[in-house]
Amino acid sequence: MNNRRMKNGILLLLLLFVLTLISLGHAHYSLGKEKVTHLRFFYQENLNGDHPTTVLVAKPKGTTVNASNLAPFGAVSVLDTPLTEGQDPNSKVVGQAQGLSVSVGQDKPMSVFMVDFGFTSGEFNGSSISVLSRNPILETDRELAIVGGRGKFRMARGFVNLHRNYINVTSGVVIVEHNVTVFHYE
Structure with missing residues (x-):
C-alpha cells in the first residue's frame, strides 16, 4: 500500500512539474518579442547644499563622515537624484x-x-529600470547589473556602464555618465 502511495505521489509531482513547464512556456510567449535598447543619461548627484540629492540616513556608531571618509563601512544613504540628457546640470x-x-x-x-x-x-x-549591484564608487569606470523593470522595461535585464565625468569633493557634486544596455520585451 505504501508503494502505491509513493508512486501516486511521484506521478502527482511529475504532473505538477510538467504543468509548471507548460505554463512558463506560455507566459514566455505572451510577453512578446525580446528587444534591446541602448540609453545614455547623466546622474547629477549633489551631496551638500540646500537641496542634496543623496542623504546619509544611518552610520555605524563612533564613525565620522567627512571629505576623506564619505562612506564608512555600514553607512546607509538614500537618494533621489535627477537624470539628465547632458552633462550640464541644467540640461533636460x-x-x-x-x-x-x-x-x-x-x-x-x-x-x-x-x-x-x-x-x-x-x-x-x-517606465523604469531596476538596478541591484555592487558599485566600487572610487573607480572612474564601473558596471552595474539591471535586475528588472516596469512599464516598457517589464522583465528587463542587462547592464549599465558608468563613467564618472566630474567630481568636486568640496562642493559634493558628482556627475556620472550612464550607458545602458537593457533587454526587454515589446
Whole structure:
C-alpha cells in the first residue's frame, strides 16, 4: 500500500512539474518579442547644499563622515537624484534615480546600489529600470547589473556602464555618465 502511495505521489509531482513547464512556456510567449535598447543619461548627484540629492540616513556608531571618509563601512544613504540628457546640470531632466546605497567596503569604499531609474519623459515615460549591484564608487569606470523593470522595461535585464565625468569633493557634486544596455520585451 505504501508503494502505491509513493508512486501516486511521484506521478502527482511529475504532473505538477510538467504543468509548471507548460505554463512558463506560455507566459514566455505572451510577453512578446525580446528587444534591446541602448540609453545614455547623466546622474547629477549633489551631496551638500540646500537641496542634496543623496542623504546619509544611518552610520555605524563612533564613525565620522567627512571629505576623506564619505562612506564608512555600514553607512546607509538614500537618494533621489535627477537624470539628465547632458552633462550640464541644467540640461533636460529625463528621469529620477531613487533608492539606497549601503557601504559594504571595509578596506576601500564599495557600496551595494539598489536603485530605480524612473523615466519621466520621452518614449519611456512612466517606465523604469531596476538596478541591484555592487558599485566600487572610487573607480572612474564601473558596471552595474539591471535586475528588472516596469512599464516598457517589464522583465528587463542587462547592464549599465558608468563613467564618472566630474567630481568636486568640496562642493559634493558628482556627475556620472550612464550607458545602458537593457533587454526587454515589446
